[in-house]
Amino acid sequence: MPLISLTNLHKSYGQNEVLKGISLDIEPGEVIALIGKSGSGKSTLLRCINGLESFQEGSILVAGTSVMDSPNQLRLLRQKIGMIFQQFNLFPHLTVGRNVMLAPTVVKKTRQGEAEALAREMLDRVGLEQKFDAYPGQLSGGQQQRVAIARALAMQPLALLCDEITSALDPELVNEVLAVVRDLARQGMTLVMVTHEMRFAREVCHRLVFMHQGRLHESGPPEQVFNAPTTAELQQFLGMQ
């Protein structure tokens, strides 16, 4: 049974239809990259999965829970699905440790001591345990993004959504973040990422999904997509990279 299941998803902003009937099943442990030109709808699609964007038609099921259900259902669903953003979105008024501890203590009612141990473990996983008491503003962009990953992991999600998580980083900071994502993929985390890092996508993903004008245009394992693209649009897109 797929972990995430999208069926005939339609979304428009006013007259402008940005998702034109998307169906996609994502299995547990699968690592998927959504690729395509900007404006092709890939970020919107990702944001629909945890209900940050609404949609007009179709359905999204995550581990059996529908995104369209009540606000309470949506909150439960969001506890199972972590999200990492392009702009990190750490909470600047809280220390690194508090950033990671906040959701476990507030949402899951984990006890303070337990939450701290968990936060230290997750920060250790991204190599930043020593920054526990620092504030986000004192960290580099790459470090901030790794804290954001630790923050999402602390909720022990079934899957992570990554929305262009290296696009706001200086080139020399990209690799430290990708290394963390690579480890997660190896450990069997389900990952859905929107990315422009084609080499990385090719290396870690099980499946690439090429989006074009709001549709799933072509998809398949990386070798097939890169070596034998069948549609003219994908060929053109890969040629630009």
Added chain:
Amino acid sequence: MMGFSTWDILRDLILATRWTLLLSLGAFLGGFVVGLIVLFLCVQHRVYIAHLARGYIELFQSTPLLMQLFLAFFTPALFGFNVPAWVAAWMALTLWTSAFLADIWRGCAEALPPGQWEAGASLGLSYVELMRYIILPQALRIATAPTVGFMVQVIKGTALTSIIGFVELSKAGTAITNATFEPFTVYGLVALIYFALCFPIAMGSRWLERRLNAAHLAH
């Protein structure tokens, strides 16, 4: 005829200042609580309630405080209730203050990047948890200086309540002028007392602004 020395005038004015202070404080506290409620209604996602809260803010910001005082004083009388001047003054000033404070705070809450809301929501926080742990702590830090600064407006606003018969500093000034025929001395002293109340608050607000902004940048 009994004479008034300047000292007598000053003493009477300072006694009346108690009521100005009490009314200001009461209005500020009331306005703080009501303003917080209006703010919550204003920034939540049910659009019609948010519109209602916006309407409330606009209503009080776009009509003179004097009219609001008249309405608070005379409207209950229409229904047979006799409201004492201090109650009408306190209620009108509370509502007026709440509208302005809610608007100041709304601006501060909206100044935060939308990513803060999205990050909190995607971690599974409820609306109230989001406000409590993420939005308000940051918004209140930005809002502290303008909120304290608004206290000056409240204090000066209390002067208008003299018109519905509440005896505070301005009303006392008028009464003493009528008895002494020394308007320049009396109103000069009244102005000085208002200045002595408001100036330190304005300075405090500016100090807070520098201090909190500096702390924010150091993050």
